[in-house]
Amino acid sequence: MLTPFNFSDLIQNSDVRAHRLTAAYAADSRVVLSLTGVFSERPNGLLGPFGATPAGSLNRRLTRLQLDTILRF
Numbered sequence: 001m002l003t004p005f006n007f008s009d010l011i012q013n014s015d016v017r018a019h020r021l022t023a024a025y026a027a028d029s030r031v032v033l034s035l036t037g038v039f040s041e042r043p044n045g046l047l048g049p050f051g052a053t054p055a056g057s058l059n060r061r062l063t064r065l066q067l068d069t070i071l072r073f
Contacts, residue, residue: 007023016040016041016042016043017038017042018038018039018041019040020038021036021039022035029072029073030073031070031072032069032072033068033069033071034070035065036066037063037065037067038062038064038066041060
């Protein structure tokens with residue numbers, strides 16, 4: 001896989017488990033509001049599948065929210 005061209009809002013480009021949730025609302029025939037949530041985590045810890053995650057390190061889930069307004073003209 002070409003990781004530099006991956007979705008850029010993840011923790012890292014490979015070895016990541018991610019979920020993406022999108023909701024959109026058409027406020028008008030020309031205005032669409034959308035909310036995207038990206039929830040990602042490292043399934044194998046900070047050092048990957050071949051190393052143990054150091055004690056006290058933060059391997060938490062990363063949550064990012066993105067609000068878009070799309071205008072048609």
